Amino acid sequence: MKHILPTLIFALCTALCGHARDAKAFFADEGASAAFSEIGATERLDMLDYFAAGQEHPVANIYSGRSRLLRADSAAVSVEVAHGVVVDMYVLPAGRDTVLMVVETVELPQKDSNIAFYGADWRPLKKSPLPKHVLSDWLSLAGSKERDEVERRLPFILAQAVYNPDTQVLRLSNTMDEYFVDDEDKAFVAQNLRKSLAYTWKNGKFVLEK
DSSP states (O other): OTTHHHHHHHHHHHHHHGGGOOHHHHHHSGGGGGTOTTSOHHHHHHHHHHHHTTOOOOEEOTTSSEEEEEEESSSEEEEEEETTEEEEEEEEEETTEEEEEEEEEEESSSEEEEEEEEOTTSOBOSSOSSOOOOHHHHBOHHHHHTHHHHHHHOSSOOEEEEEETTTTEEEEEEOHHHHOOSHHHHHHHHHHBOSEEEEEEETTEEEEOO
16 A cells, blocks of 8 residues: 555656656656566665665565665666666657666676667667667777777677766777786777767767767
8 A cells, every 4th residue: 555655646747747757757657667677666666765765775676686776866767676787777858759768787797788778658669769889989090900800809899888867978888808807808909999989869869979
């Protein structure tokens, strides 16, 4: 019974505010299971209640572990859904529409992020507003001259994604130097790859800053 009132409040906000819902309301929505499958709807409401009260109170997840709410405000919600796994959800302005960006970052132990996009109904967007980054985006001036060698030695690129709602910049920082143990490999990464890629949210899509 204790969740009936919060649920009604979120439902009323949804009905009255439409696309003006904030990140906390989207997190409380039933559809948020699409991004936070490890945590049930009731547990998500518990997390918001405790967070609003200034208490850090981990809740049980489906893996019999504990999940912690790290941030909850109008622009974003961040949750450590399991040990070494953090899911960040951001509300992106897109005119009359709303885009939800979900960033899941896993420690391998080097961090690597996966990014997904949803509409206000929590349905995956048919077309991603983030262009698919390719090797040429990552190459430094030196790396562009050694592309064949870069492709041979770096068959994949691990990167951590961090979004700043204030500047509306999404930054992907390569973590390949943490993947290698050998100093020669680390030096190769530093010389041939850009440290990060920056994308700015403009007119409903992310634009790569050159």
